[in-house]
Amino acid sequence: MIMQETISAQGDTAPDTADADDLIATLAANARAAQRVLAGKSDADKAAALRKAAQALRDHAKAILSANAQDVTKGEDRGLTSAMLDRLRLDEARLAGIADAVDQVAALPDPVGETIASSERPNGLQLSRVRVPIGVIGIIYESRPNVTADAAALCVRAGNAVILRGGSEAVNSNRAILAALAEGLAAGGIPAHAVQLVPTQDRAAVGALLRAADGVDMIVPRGGKSLVARVQAEARVPVLAHLDGICHTYVHCAADQAMAEAVAVNAKMRRTGICGAMETLLIDAAYPHASDLVGKLIDAGCAVRGDGRACALDTRITPANAGDWDTEYLEAVLSVAVVDGLDAALAHITAHSSGHTDAIVTSDAETAEQFLNAVDSAIVMANASSQFADGGEFGLGAEIGIATGRLHARGPVALEGLTTYKWQVRGTGQTRP
């Protein structure tokens, strides 16, 4: 079993793979045993244990910040960008925020045990569907250490055990956070193995986790394109995937000018690096203030790439190439197309949307409803910024990710998405004829 960090540059050799499978099988068996205990805990027990975990993060602040400082130093040596270092770095305020977030998850209503539906059959059988935990969840994520605490807290709140595999940049931070969480949970009567961190950064361990269909019930990948591509190629475990956010905003001919400009600038520029950021603006050919709209975006610091008609709106627009319509920029770059009415907008979105979030701005209620019904994305919006695509903004309290697949859960995934259901049947001795 690999218990030491061994970074393999490329290509998992056969012995690595077998060792990694053994390692993950051990973690999964530990997780399964812990989950069975966790499944018997009450709402109050789980909430109390999570509050103890939050307090343990505060109690161990010094150790966590010291571990994080090691990661930051190592990251500086490895030449991480300042943006990456900023995402990695913790300070007392950020750590307090992480602990508070765990308390907030503790305060969320427990979804487990909820009766989703019930019915009685003519033969007297009483049926009900009751929400239960999924079981053992694997989460593969990249550099932000706060994910360690957020994801663990959400999984445990919904009665699941979690196996976390964080990025190598944050390995010391993640270990220190995980140790504090496990200590707090154990003090609250929840087995420490309910939250485990894969103890190696070997890439073979990721492959083993993706293959562990017998021991792991769901994988949530949170990371960039290379991680997502690997998960898609290798996973044998069901995946709750978060792919690209190629989000569109369509400014209809009947859009209010001030609203269109405010929504478009916010959707693109509030934070350009999040998956809900607008990447393509579709302007109706009959919208009378198109030049003003692109001007506002350019004035806000956005580089605009346009189709032929869009380029005619402002001399600062450069021509888009075919790839632009399928690009998630995640920076202050926007592609703009002029479209002839709702149907053309829908056709563009059908062809190029990644199915994350697409929005319309219009004062015409009927057109808004047509758009909301016709666009088949996880989130469709009328007259709002696509940057609202977020579990917190949706009132879910927190999110484990935004799912762009079609099964199980779509859009922001929070506690409910970390549960499944079972059928309970209560009879009085019925036999089937």
Next chain:
Amino acid sequence: MIMQETISAQGDTAPDTADADDLIATLAANARAAQRVLAGKSDADKAAALRKAAQALRDHAKAILSANAQDVTKGEDRGLTSAMLDRLRLDEARLAGIADAVDQVAALPDPVGETIASSERPNGLQLSRVRVPIGVIGIIYESRPNVTADAAALCVRAGNAVILRGGSEAVNSNRAILAALAEGLAAGGIPAHAVQLVPTQDRAAVGALLRAADGVDMIVPRGGKSLVARVQAEARVPVLAHLDGICHTYVHCAADQAMAEAVAVNAKMRRTGICGAMETLLIDAAYPHASDLVGKLIDAGCAVRGDGRACALDTRITPANAGDWDTEYLEAVLSVAVVDGLDAALAHITAHSSGHTDAIVTSDAETAEQFLNAVDSAIVMANASSQFADGGEFGLGAEIGIATGRLHARGPVALEGLTTYKWQVRGTGQTRP
């Protein structure tokens, strides 16, 4: 592109694979286009088109029965067992039943458009989650030709296009049924490509369907262990899997004797070949009528394999080996273990259940509730035969299968399991601070 039936005995060669990928890509593109039209159809339109499809099955009865006779003749030549031939064979009454089942699906309530949940945020955003079709569904199944009509009708009722890949034994029957269905749907304004049959029996086409993650949204495999194993090994498309049904019945010490005997005999012997049939009987060591219970099963024609204590109950019981506890017999064979109380029964079920259906018989309400809460299978029952594990018996009208996975849908899967949801957000120009 392979448009002719070419049965490859073993091993997909590279050219076959490329051809099969092209074939499936074409079918998937056709399906996607048809599904977009279907998604715009009303409840009434879909119901009317399905009634036309049912009528087309009746109108083309002669052609369908003639095609089926070809399959039966071929099956006899190939030496299919009489049970397999019986499952394959259609007559006027069976075909009428298939058409009536399509009418029954037409009469089911349309799940699409249902608002699952809604809320208003403090900033005035109105959120709702609305049920929508999944999209394009692939179904891989074995010999019964009724599945062609049942599965197509269910998919279309919920607004999905379907790509069907039936067994080679029923290829002519399936083609004739599919042609009638497509004609009826088209007469009702639904594109014929909403229901398609993979036009080749080449095994490479199954592989291509399992890999078609860009074009197919979900795969439902309905078949034996070899199909399930292939799907688990190869699928890149999300799978709604139906694995083994190793179903347990636990007769508690406080079980009513007559009820225990009636439920156990029904659970095992009503039909031994269905996935909800009991495969293991757990008898509480304190249940006073254990010999009578196993005697009733043996008298009903069941071969019983027991653990040490079970063998002492009746001289006709043979010793079970370790593999028996993990075997889905699907015939008149039963494994029986004597267990010491609820906890021992739960431990046995945890170790050996396939997560399909497990039941308890007891007159003690508290024990029944403990069992219903503790057993983590798709269906848990108290005082009822596990043979009730069926979409029709659950009031779902019909079922596409019984899911034993943990995500998306569990237990009998019907129209609701063939849908997903999207978030609709209605604003008045909100931007995110």
